[in-house]
Amino acid sequence: MSDLVTIRAVIGTEPQLSITPQGLAVLKFRAVTHERKKDPETGQWVDAGTNWFSVSAFRGLAENGMESLEQGDHIVIIGKLQIRQFDRADGSRGTSADIEAFSFGHDLKFGTSHFTKVRTASGDIERSPHPSQIESRNHPMSENTGGSWPERDTDAA
Template structure:
């Protein structure tokens, strides 16, 4: 079965919340995306209807999203798209559009960001005479010209 993978540009419509789901952490938030098009008739940009997506980000991606993103931030998101149909309290059938984030970050076309590389946990020291290697230190990423 094929998956539908999408790339979205939009704005965080809520702060990121993190919860425990079994043994993994999952972060969730809402993403608003508003398409724009050029109207030849009026020679102006016309805003389309805002589209809302529920987003989930698992494990370290979710932790990093919670530490980095705030409501109103412009983001670019790449992930798996799915729809869910359910019945609300009023007995009406509702369709939700959900995205499981695979890649996520600030939209640098709309501002700047500072990146801090995450550190990895040290592996247990092997038994024997070998000295354990140190984990990489947390440091800002270097720009490539």
């Protein structure tokens, strides 16, 4: 059985990208969630649990994730959770929490991010709006801040 989940986590291992013999890009990493709560009796912060997840992503998400993520990043993951039992080499049983990611990205509570669009399957680049279409006077690319809108080479790979 699998369930759709959304988690906030920290990437606990370096993401690893591999390509299957059929040409499918696969990204794998481990993610950890950690909660701390204030003990009402002592007023001290205490650990309230840690969960580890094996995360996998495929195709474009895998390729973009490899270019964007690194160990220690705070991210938000949306995907399909599957809890499974497995046998260890020593004969004991273990439990694994696996997430097949449908989407993930940086958790902006912990920092800023810069987004760069990539070509779609048809080879087109989705363009960002021209500065004149942006309402905010404080946007870094608006004329009011002296920013310039970068030109894109549509022939580049």
